[in-house]
Amino acid sequence: MSDKTDAAQEKLVALLKEGRSFPPSDEFRRQANVSDPEIYDRARQDPEGFWVEEAKRLDWFEGWNKVVEWNVPWVKWFIGGKLNATCNCVDRHVKTSRRTKPAILWEGEPGDQRVLTFEDLQKEVNRFANALKSLGVKKGDRVAIYLGMVPELAIAMLACAKVGAPHSIVFGGFSADSLRERINDAQAKVVITGDGAWRRGNVVPLKANVDEALTGTPSIEKVVVVERVGKVTQVDMQPGRDIWWHDLVANASDQCDAEPMDSEDILYILYTSGTTGKPKGVVHTTGGYLVGTTATHRMIFDIKEDDVYWCTADIGWVTGHSYIIYGPLANGCTTLMYEGSPDYPDRGRFWDIVQKYKVNIFYTAPTAIRAFMRWGTEWPAKYDLSSLRVIGSVGEPINPEAWIWYHQNIGRERCPIVDTWWQTETGMILISPLPGITATKPGSATQPFPGIEAEVLDDRGQPVGPGAGGYLVLTRPWPAMFRTIYGDPDRFVRTYWSRYPSKYFTGDGAKVDEDGYFWLLGRVDDVMNVAGHRISTYEVESALVDHPAVAEAAVIGKTHELKGQGIAGFVTLKEGIDPSDELKNELKQHVVKKIGPIARPDDIFFTAELPKTRSAKIMRRLLRDIAEGRVLGDTTTLADPAVTARLKRQYEEEG
Ligand code: WT7
Numbered sequence: 001m002s003d004k005t006d007a008a009q010e011k012l013v014a015l016l017k018e019g020r021s022f023p024p025s026d027e028f029r030r031q032a033n034v035s036d037p038e039i040y041d042r043a044r045q046d047p048e049g050f051w052v053e054e055a056k057r058l059d060w061f062e063g064w065n066k067v068v069e070w071n072v073p074w075v076k077w078f079i080g081g082k083l084n085a086t087c088n089c090v091d092r093h094v095k096t097s098r099r100t101k102p103a104i105l106w107e108g109e110p111g112d113q114r115v116l117t118f119e120d121l122q123k124e125v126n127r128f129a130n131a132l133k134s135l136g137v138k139k140g141d142r143v144a145i146y147l148g149m150v151p152e153l154a155i156a157m158l159a160c161a162k163v164g165a166p167h168s169i170v171f172g173g174f175s176a177d178s179l180r181e182r183i184n185d186a187q188a189k190v191v192i193t194g195d196g197a198w199r200r201g202n203v204v205p206l207k208a209n210v211d212e213a214l215t216g217t218p219s220i221e222k223v224v225v226v227e228r229v230g231k232v233t234q235v236d237m238q239p240g241r242d243i244w245w246h247d248l249v250a251n252a253s254d255q256c257d258a259e260p261m262d263s264e265d266i267l268y269i270l271y272t273s274g275t276t277g278k279p280k281g282v283v284h285t286t287g288g289y290l291v292g293t294t295a296t297h298r299m300i301f302d303i304k305e306d307d308v309y310w311c312t313a314d315i316g317w318v319t320g321h322s323y324i325i326y327g328p329l330a331n332g333c334t335t336l337m338y339e340g341s342p343d344y345p346d347r348g349r350f351w352d353i354v355q356k357y358k359v360n361i362f363y364t365a366p367t368a369i370r371a372f373m374r375w376g377t378e379w380p381a382k383y384d385l386s387s388l389r390v391i392g393s394v395g396e397p398i399n400p401e402a403w404i405w406y407h408q409n410i411g412r413e414r415c416p417i418v419d420t421w422w423q424t425e426t427g428m429i430l431i432s433p434l435p436g437i438t439a440t441k442p443g444s445a446t447q448p449f450p451g452i453e454a455e456v457l458d459d460r461g462q463p464v465g466p467g468a469g470g471y472l473v474l475t476r477p478w479p480a481m482f483r484t485i486y487g488d489p490d491r492f493v494r495t496y497w498s499r500y501p502s503k504y505f506t507g508d509g510a511k512v513d514e515d516g517y518f519w520l521l522g523r524v525d526d527v528m529n530v531a532g533h534r535i536s537t538y539e540v541e542s543a544l545v546d547h548p549a550v551a552e553a554a555v556i557g558k559t560h561e562l563k564g565q566g567i568a569g570f571v572t573l574k575e576g577i578d579p580s581d582e583l584k585n586e587l588k589q590h591v592v593k594k595i596g597p598i599a600r601p602d603d604i605f606f607t608a609e610l611p612k613t614r615s616a617k618i619m620r621r622l623l624r625d626i627a628e629g630r631v632l633g634d635t636t637t638l639a640d641p642a643v644t645a646r647l648k649r650q651y652e653e654e655g
Helices: 003-018 026-031 038-045 047-055 085-094 118-134 151-163 176-186 206-216 245-250 287-300 318-330 349-357 366-375 400-409 489-497 537-545 581-594 620-627 641-654
Strands: 066-071 074-079 102-107 113-117 143-146 167-169 190-194 197-199 202-204 222-226 242-244 266-272 280-285 308-311 334-338 361-364 390-394 417-420 454-457 469-474 504-512 518-523 527-530 533-536 550-560 564-573 603-606
Touching (some): 038 047, 047 066, 047 287, 074 287, 085 118, 085 151, 102 118, 113 118, 118 151, 143 176, 143 206, 151 190, 151 266, 151 318, 167 176, 176 266, 176 280, 176 581, 190 206, 242 245, 287 318, 308 318, 334 349, 366 400, 400 417, 489 504, 518 527, 527 564, 533 537, 537 550, 537 581, 550 620, 564 581, 564 620, 581 603, 620 641
Parallel strands (some): 190 222, 222 242, 308 361
Antiparallel strands (some): 102 113, 266 280, 469 504, 550 564
């Protein structure tokens, strides 16, 4: 380690020891969109009035006649209101001086660029909306989108919203099997994909995956293919089913009337992992979702008219839906989309982009920040990051070391950090600082957004005292909350609303400190958070037992320095099959094939037996203790405690 890094390290340790908080500077506070703490009281006293004020910032074809209706757990917002998300994100800005302002700044992985002004975006969206109509897509039809981070992804989403067809975006890193499952669950009529997607100079074969997925998807009628990688890859176009995007839009009109949508009409479905093998189709509707994402985006990121805003997430996840597309564009904000990886062609790529586009607001994930830390301060130090004003974090708890590193090396001790807690289900950020008000503390997402009520409860539903751990719940409805699980309302009720009556159960552990600050402690269910991606232990187990050599599998999330959690699989093999390193790799590859590269187990551990209760339930809690090198917890309910003791010894020996 160089002297310089030593000094930085010392400073970091000193800061952490101090446990100090970071109030916004006077300079920041003076220019902030929100700087008066009375906003919290106002929203608490009159939450409906608070959200109505925000709703009025949108364009509605028809006003609502009731703000909110909550028949727990069924909620409706802005009842009777009619609007269209794309009109709000695009068309209304074209009628103002924003017409020629960049809506999307796009940077391709190979370094190519595209700038779409609001007017350009409107034309592209209208052409594709007309193209969708020509394929028979009507209001209410589901459209699956399986693309890399190309402008056509944004255009396709907004075109779907314009015609009132709910989109279901499937992250391009998912396998053909995962895509098929999601298409079938949503009964999608059309899938939009690409010939391939760039990933660190290699091609992800999107179209080939779609072809494989479509061997069992009777609902799909048409496939639209964006040409992105061109001659480097070979794609088979099936006549009558597959159409190139450029051919489809070639003669399409750039005028298209928007479908007036009811506030409660579905805007999109987005699949996320739960505690069973089957992913959940999280349903978001139009009015409340747009109100919630727009308000939080403007206030939390302190958005100004001329800002360049960059969220580094992939649009395949909710962060990209709410905070690359819907929130920013509804605010008329210039949103940057980057196609590639942070380390391609080198580890300075993100900072190069910040410098090149003079990015003002930067929003990324702790897993990326930890990678930057490992790559060294010399990478960001080479670039001019003085344009930055607010920097954000999302997806998993940020460890204080990473927070301080981010503060020093990216925010240059000048930019407030907004650590934003939320979920696919919540649609919008619910716990976060307001950068012109909140004194931040490294590692804490600080406080519920105005109008949001959160509590931390014990097993019996009693609020825990300051400093004690418990379960995070939300006690009042918020506009962008999901409305149900697509096609499975029972699962919606069971998963989220049964643990505590009338309270939304988040699945996260948390504590509240003496100052009322929330500290998120990670998932308390069988959901893992691997590099900010949500993966269920059960999904990975199902993929493992699908392999012919495997008898049983138990999967746990295990602390991982960079990824937050890594995936560890404990596997028993069928009679006569010998454990080997080749087999380990084969099993990892099998999971990649079944789910996608994001679910690749870090470790596979072969064992003769798994610890089970007398009723034959696998005790994952004990496996977690073993993997984390902890003293074993309560083993009294085990059928055979010796199994666990043996397993622990074996694990320690094999390291
Ligand atoms: C889970 C939701 C919504 C953003 C992307 C993830 C964890 C998210 C934070 C944060 C601590 C966080 C929680 C949550 N999480 N943000 N700032 N601090 N934990 O969406 O895939 O639905 O995952 O991510 O565990 O439940 P998601």
